[in-house]
Structure formats: C-alpha cells, structure tokens
Amino acid sequence: MIGEEDFLDLFIPGPVNVSKECREKLALPMIAHRSDTMGNLHQDVASYLQKMLFTDNQIIMSTSSSTGLMEAAIRNCVHKKGVLNVLNGAFAERWYAITQMNGKEADTLNVDWGKAVTPHELTEKLDEKEYDAVCITQNETSTGVTTPIKDLFKIIKDHGCLLLVDAVSSAGGVETRVDDWEIDVYLFGLQKCMALPPGLAVASVSDEALKMAKTVPNRGWYFDFLYLKKYHDRNGMQPATPVTPIYYALQYQLHKIVDEEGIENRWSRHTEMGNYTRKWVKNKGMTLFADEAVASNTVTCVNSSGINVPQLKSDLMTRGYLFATGYGKFKEKNFRIAHMGDRTLDELKTYLKTIDELIS
Numbered sequence: 001m002i003g004e005e006d007f008l009d010l011f012i013p014g015p016v017n018v019s020k021e022c023r024e025k026l027a028l029p030m031i032a033h034r035s036d037t038m039g040n041l042h043q044d045v046a047s048y049l050q051k052m053l054f055t056d057n058q059i060i061m062s063t064s065s066s067t068g069l070m071e072a073a074i075r076n077c078v079h080k081k082g083v084l085n086v087l088n089g090a091f092a093e094r095w096y097a098i099t100q101m102n103g104k105e106a107d108t109l110n111v112d113w114g115k116a117v118t119p120h121e122l123t124e125k126l127d128e129k130e131y132d133a134v135c136i137t138q139n140e141t142s143t144g145v146t147t148p149i150k151d152l153f154k155i156i157k158d159h160g161c162l163l164l165v166d167a168v169s170s171a172g173g174v175e176t177r178v179d180d181w182e183i184d185v186y187l188f189g190l191q192k193c194m195a196l197p198p199g200l201a202v203a204s205v206s207d208e209a210l211k212m213a214k215t216v217p218n219r220g221w222y223f224d225f226l227y228l229k230k231y232h233d234r235n236g237m238q239p240a241t242p243v244t245p246i247y248y249a250l251q252y253q254l255h256k257i258v259d260e261e262g263i264e265n266r267w268s269r270h271t272e273m274g275n276y277t278r279k280w281v282k283n284k285g286m287t288l289f290a291d292e293a294v295a296s297n298t299v300t301c302v303n304s305s306g307i308n309v310p311q312l313k314s315d316l317m318t319r320g321y322l323f324a325t326g327y328g329k330f331k332e333k334n335f336r337i338a339h340m341g342d343r344t345l346d347e348l349k350t351y352l353k354t355i356d357e358l359i360s
C-alpha cells in the first residue's frame, strides 16, 4: 500500500504539490453527473475560468489529459489549408505528431530548442503559404522557454489563421489575456500552474474556432467542440461522465486564485520565482539552457556541466525532494527546476539551498 514515506516534495514541472484543502475537496461524497448540482458546479467553474483567462470565449472541459485537447484542437480547427506547427521543443513536436496522425496537412517552422520563434521568422513563414491555424506551445516544459504570444498574435491574425495555444505549463502562472491576444484555443491541464491533480483538461474556444469546427468533417465524438458546447448549453452538462471530484477541487482553487490571491499577483509570484532561480543559476557559475530573454517563469532548465544529474536526483530524494532531470534527449545534459503552482519563494529558496549543500 502506498504510504507517507512514498510522498516527496515535487519540484518537477508537473504534477506539482496539491494543497491539503484541495485534496480534502477530492474526498467529498459523489454526486450524479446529470444533476443540477453538477450543472451548477460546471457553470461556476466555467465562469471563473473565463475570469482567470480574461475571456468571454466558450469554455470546454474534458476528462482527459491535456494531450486530449491538443488532439481536439487539431481535429476541430484544421481543415483544407492545414496547420503550421511552430517547433521549439518536445511538446511542440508532440503536437506536430498529433497533427500528422490525424491526417491533417502540416508544415513546421523549426526553431532551435531553447529559443522562441521571432515575429520576423513567423511573418516570413506565413507569407509563403495560407494555413487554417498556427500551433504554438506557450511554455515549452522541455526547455524552459516561454514564447511571447503577445508579440505574435497580430501576425497570425493578419494572415487569416486561427491561433491554437498549448498552455499546459503556463496557464495560471504566466500573463495571458486570451481575448486581447485573440487566442482561438487556449488549452491546459490542471496538474501544473493550477496546482491540482491530473485528469481534467480545459480550454477556451473562440467563436471563430467554433465556426471553423462547423466546416470540418470527422471531428470525432469525444473531443467534438460543437458536441461539448451543445451539452454545456444544457445547464452545464457533459456528454460523458466527467471526473467530478476534480471539479470540486477546481472550484475551490479557482475561487482562491481569482478572489483571494488575484491572478496578476499569481503571475508576479511566478515571475519572482523565475528571477530568483535564474540569479541562483548564474551565481553558481552555471548556465541556462534557454535564451534568457524568453526564459520561463514556471520552469528553469539548467545546463548540467560538471553536475552528476542522476546522483543529485538520488541525493535529493533522501532529503524528501523529487528533482527533475532534463527532458527526453536532454535527460543527463540538463536539469529542470520547477517553480509553479502554489509553490512559494521561501520553499524554492530552501530547495536551492539544499542543492547548494549537495553539490558544493
């Protein structure tokens, strides 16, 4: 049986620690998913998600991991002209693979890992050909890069494309204004900056994206935006059985984020933790994997020169921490420090001090 000794302080970029209050919400008694109670819960969560994202767009909720909604965005929003996948890391590559496996036309705009696409590069590429949509990973968890959507959305709109954004490791932690930045699909899971368990993915979907979906055949059943909207419009219903306990915790967490902490303060806390971590990296004589101008405030990726990454990971485990190595092909070449969710600057300082002791 899993016990106390199995639980570590998660400094990995998701899943992250979940507060006791949220965990208590998960243990509430079950409700029927076709009840008014569930409908009201769904509506309240949707309206708070709109507040958090600064949008009036339709909110879609899916009992799946975030990858499910990456697939949904492609199936609903890409038709004859195909899609441009901006590639600068492992999760952007996953989205490209999803595009291809769903039989959609896809081109790539390849950017060095550790960098973000520039407005110039994007303009040049979009001038060459028309697309239905552009896919961008707002925060590349594999490299610690945040792509500045704010500097790119006008270019995408001027080229007549929908803007699809993977915000899995940025939503709730990095400044985003969905309506001001004209984001058509903004999708994420809850196990990262939202500091909740995995299992429910959410997205805001614009009227333009819904209009596009109407023209696209074979959107499937489970992830059809129009079908999900049809049910949502029936007093917050879902076509299939949703993961109700996560809704209880999400409602609690959204009220806390929007009404107590304040979303702008939450972004600032992440910025403060990002700045502190980058300063620590430089003070230690180490280097960032990411171009500092676009370095993420939710996860820092550090080149591991001179550090035995597997050894550090096992030493930190004896101190009760779960440390993140590099992602995929960078497993031993770099490591990552997550500073997202409900994490505090003081907790981060203690963690970095522990690493100092172990590597000195």
Ligand SMILES: Cc1ncc(COP(=O)(O)O)c(C=O)c1O
Pocket: 014, 065, 066, 067, 068, 091, 137, 139, 140, 141, 142, 166, 167, 168, 169, 189, 198
């Ligand atoms: C940027 C990004 N996109 C997509 C995913 C996939 O999310 P999930 O595992 O919830 O499907 C992750 C997971 O780490 C991620 O970091």
